[in-house]
Each structure stands twice: as structure tokens, then as C-alpha cells.
Amino acid sequence: MTAGPVLLHLAGTGSALPADPVDNAALSGIFGISEDWIDLFVGTRTRHFGWDPATGKETHTLADLCAEAAGRALAAAGLAAADLDFLVLSTATPDALLPTTANQTADRLGLNHLPTYQLQAGCSGAVQALDVARALLAGGHRAGLVVAGDVTARFLQAGRDASALATQELVNYVLFGDAAAAAVVTADPHGEAVAVRGLLHRFAGLGRAPGQIVDWHGAADPDPNRQMLFEDYKTIEEQVPVLAGEIVWELLSTAGWSAQQVGFVLPPQLSGHMTDRIVAGLGLPPGCREVSCVRDTGNTGNALPLLQLDRLLAQLEPGQRALSVVVESSKWIKAGLALERPARPVPAGRGR
Known part of the structure; x- marks a missing residue:
């Protein structure tokens, strides 16, 4: 069976997880949530935070994580920042409304004089960003960077006893973690893309x-x-x-x-x-x-x-x-x- 047409190529990927993993026992001690309930209800063993859940002190911004992930993706693709024609970043939790995390990330990577885009999105944001990248490649660009990530520091209250929260809010304290990941995309195959x-x-x-x-x-x-x-x-x-x-x-x-x-x-x-x-x-x-x-x-x-x-x-x-x-x-x-x-x-x- 013949495969469908190629829309774009993934030349390299990279990811960034902040700090050490926080296991369910530690999470239980910080937020007062039953460790057994976390195991039974969620089934997640660990997660990473770009902030200290006990004190609220920030250790990694979203831009920190995005730049780290992007650097690894470029290295995996064997390309340099100068080879990129655009950057598209998706997140539900930007570091600030302005300047955008997309532009902060571009600055850290040494990018300049190229289009940048930031999408406000949830879990589908990475695919939405790839869809934008596909259109940019179809329009004549040859290579670009797609970055996606989220941080929880502004939405979970440090040191709080969350055990009395309604389940609809409580689950957020046990479901989520912080991370960023990136992909270098190209119009033509690059290496084993x-x-x-x-x-x-x-x-x-x-x-x-x-x-x-x-x-x-x-x-x-x-x-x-x-x-x-x-x-x-x-x-x-x-x-x-x-x-x-x-x-x-x-x-x-x-x-x-x-x-x-x-x-x-x-x-x-x-x-x-x-x-x-x-x-x-x-x-x-x-x-x-x-x-x-x-x-x-x-x-x-x-x-x-x-x-x-x-x-x-x-x-x-x-x-x-x-x-x-x-x-x-x-x-x-x-x-x-x-x-x-x-x-x-x-x-x-x-x-x-």
C-alpha cells in the first residue's frame, strides 16, 4: 500500500525536565493527599516541577525549559540555530503575557530576523504548532523549530493542604508536572528524518x-x-x-x-x-x-x-x-x- 504524501519531516527532537523527580510519597507529604489515593486514582509514579512545591520558589521558567529542549533538538538534527527560518511555540502557561515565551526562547537561542509565533493551547498545542509549521514549510521556508511546554507554578499553591479540595480541583495537584520538548522540522528529508x-x-x-x-x-x-x-x-x-x-x-x-x-x-x-x-x-x-x-x-x-x-x-x-x-x-x-x-x-x- 502506498503511503500518503509527506507533509513535513522531523529532523530531530529534544526534551527538558526540571529538577529531580517528585514521587507520590513526597507529594503526599507536601500537599496532605493520601499516597494510596494517588496510586489508585492516577497511576503516576513521579513528576518534575520547575518550582519547590514546599516553598513556592521558582527554579526553572518555561523559557529555561524551552531553550534547553530546543538546543537538544538542534543537536539531534545536526543543525545550527542559524539554519532555522521560524519558531512556533505552544503553551497554556506562558511566563508572562508579554514578552512572549516564544520570543524569550528565540533570544536565548540567538535567533533574530525570523518569524516567531506563540499559540495559547492545551494538550493538542504541539500538533497545532506542527500544523502551523507545515503551512510555513509549504510556503517556502526550509527548516523551523516547534517547541511546546507547560509549568504549574502559578496554578498550584505551594505548601497547601489540598486534601479538603473538591475532587475537580484536587486532581490538578496530582496529575501535572513541568516540562518542555522540541522538534526541528524540515521541508526536505534531513539525515534519517x-x-x-x-x-x-x-x-x-x-x-x-x-x-x-x-x-x-x-x-x-x-x-x-x-x-x-x-x-x-x-x-x-x-x-x-x-x-x-x-x-x-x-x-x-x-x-x-x-x-x-x-x-x-x-x-x-x-x-x-x-x-x-x-x-x-x-x-x-x-x-x-x-x-x-x-x-x-x-x-x-x-x-x-x-x-x-x-x-x-x-x-x-x-x-x-x-x-x-x-x-x-x-x-x-x-x-x-x-x-x-x-x-x-x-x-x-x-x-x-
């Missing part, structure tokens, strides 16, 4: 209530009755596996592949236990290998799809294919990628 043969990015939330809310106060005095974090976990548990299955079959159709031709799947990374449920319902063949990181990193929002890609590229052999499946639950976006590392050409004169 992975080809993106399908890209799905579609709003699917018409008339549907948000599954997640992350609010902010701005300059106004805080309203003590205003819920800043909300996670409708029951609805997410019901809807994400369904949407993930739809994404798989849409990507297969776009790429012109059968399920049996897919060797790896990168499932939505809401939590450890949710990942198990989602993978079981995708209908992919038993030999399809899962590429996940949420049990070790927590839910890192925008960074997660690229964190998974960073792990995938180390495993994907020539001729192998993978599906990245992403669901944005804040207002329901279906997103994903069909990926293939092209087979190496057979040398002239050598039979199969």
Missing part, C-alpha cells in the same frame, strides 16, 4: 461543556469564590477513549495505512491508569508498541506529544510506522500524527 504522512487537528467541541478550565485573575483582586482549576474527570474518562479511537481511524485513512502496518502508538497521556484504558480500546494489533511517559513525568500538557516523539525517534527503525493520538479536553480538540521513518534505499545491484 521521520516523515509526517498525516496530521489531524480538528475542533470537536461545538455545544459541549469544557472538560477542563484553567482560569486566571489578571490585575483584579482575586474572587475567593472563583474556581481557578477545574477538571471534569468523569467526563474525560468517558470521552477521551472514544475520541482517541476516532482519531486512530481518521489518521489511518489519511495516511492510507491499515492498522496492521502500525508498529507504535503514542496514546493520549492524561494519567497512568487512563493511558492503559485508552490503549486497550484503540483496536490496534497486539504487537503494536506503546510509547508513553506520563507515569514518570506526570501530565505535562503541551510538552507531552513531543516528549513521546523524543522517545519514539530512538526506537523507530527504517520502514516502521507510528500513530500519535492527542485529545484536548478543555474544549475538545482531536489531533494526531501519522509518522514513518522511510526505508533505506536498496543499493544498486543488490536484490531483495
Whole structure:
């Protein structure tokens, strides 16, 4: 079966996780949440924070993490910052409204005189950024940088006893971690770049209530009755596996592949236990290998799809294919990628 056209190439990836991992015992001691409840409800072992959860002291900004991840992606691609034509960054938690974290990251990388873009997005942001990059490459640019990440410092209260919070807010204290990840994208194959043969990015939330809310106060005095974090976990548990299955079959159709031709799947990374449920319902063949990181990193929002890609590229052999499946639950976006590392050409004169 002939694969679909190449939309763009992933020439190299990189990631950045701040500080040492925080395990469930430490998290329980800091926030007063039962360690057994964390294990049972979430199934995540560790996560990383760019701040000290006991004191609130910041150790890593989002720009710190994005620049670190971007540097590693450039090194993996064998390219220099001067080779880039654009930068696209996605996040739900920028360091400031202005200047943008995209421009702060560009400055740290030594970039200048090139277009930069910042997308305000949730878990699907990395795919949305790749969609923008695809359009820029189609418009004549040759190489660019996609960066995605999130930090939790402004949304989780340091040292707080969170045990009395409503479950819709409490889960945020155990689900999330901080990270950034990046990918160098090119119009033409570079080295053993992975080809993106399908890209799905579609709003699917018409008339549907948000599954997640992350609010902010701005300059106004805080309203003590205003819920800043909300996670409708029951609805997410019901809807994400369904949407993930739809994404798989849409990507297969776009790429012109059968399920049996897919060797790896990168499932939505809401939590450890949710990942198990989602993978079981995708209908992919038993030999399809899962590429996940949420049990070790927590839910890192925008960074997660690229964190998974960073792990995938180390495993994907020539001729192998993978599906990245992403669901944005804040207002329901279906997103994903069909990926293939092209087979190496057979040398002239050598039979199969």
C-alpha cells in the first residue's frame, strides 16, 4: 500500500525536565493527599516541577525549559540555530503575557530576523504548532523549530493542604508536572528524518461543556469564590477513549495505512491508569508498541506529544510506522500524527 504524501519531516527532537523527580510519597507529604489515593486514582509514579512545591520558589521558567529542549533538538538534527527560518511555540502557561515565551526562547537561542509565533493551547498545542509549521514549510521556508511546554507554578499553591479540595480541583495537584520538548522540522528529508504522512487537528467541541478550565485573575483582586482549576474527570474518562479511537481511524485513512502496518502508538497521556484504558480500546494489533511517559513525568500538557516523539525517534527503525493520538479536553480538540521513518534505499545491484 502506498503511503500518503509527506507533509513535513522531523529532523530531530529534544526534551527538558526540571529538577529531580517528585514521587507520590513526597507529594503526599507536601500537599496532605493520601499516597494510596494517588496510586489508585492516577497511576503516576513521579513528576518534575520547575518550582519547590514546599516553598513556592521558582527554579526553572518555561523559557529555561524551552531553550534547553530546543538546543537538544538542534543537536539531534545536526543543525545550527542559524539554519532555522521560524519558531512556533505552544503553551497554556506562558511566563508572562508579554514578552512572549516564544520570543524569550528565540533570544536565548540567538535567533533574530525570523518569524516567531506563540499559540495559547492545551494538550493538542504541539500538533497545532506542527500544523502551523507545515503551512510555513509549504510556503517556502526550509527548516523551523516547534517547541511546546507547560509549568504549574502559578496554578498550584505551594505548601497547601489540598486534601479538603473538591475532587475537580484536587486532581490538578496530582496529575501535572513541568516540562518542555522540541522538534526541528524540515521541508526536505534531513539525515534519517521521520516523515509526517498525516496530521489531524480538528475542533470537536461545538455545544459541549469544557472538560477542563484553567482560569486566571489578571490585575483584579482575586474572587475567593472563583474556581481557578477545574477538571471534569468523569467526563474525560468517558470521552477521551472514544475520541482517541476516532482519531486512530481518521489518521489511518489519511495516511492510507491499515492498522496492521502500525508498529507504535503514542496514546493520549492524561494519567497512568487512563493511558492503559485508552490503549486497550484503540483496536490496534497486539504487537503494536506503546510509547508513553506520563507515569514518570506526570501530565505535562503541551510538552507531552513531543516528549513521546523524543522517545519514539530512538526506537523507530527504517520502514516502521507510528500513530500519535492527542485529545484536548478543555474544549475538545482531536489531533494526531501519522509518522514513518522511510526505508533505506536498496543499493544498486543488490536484490531483495
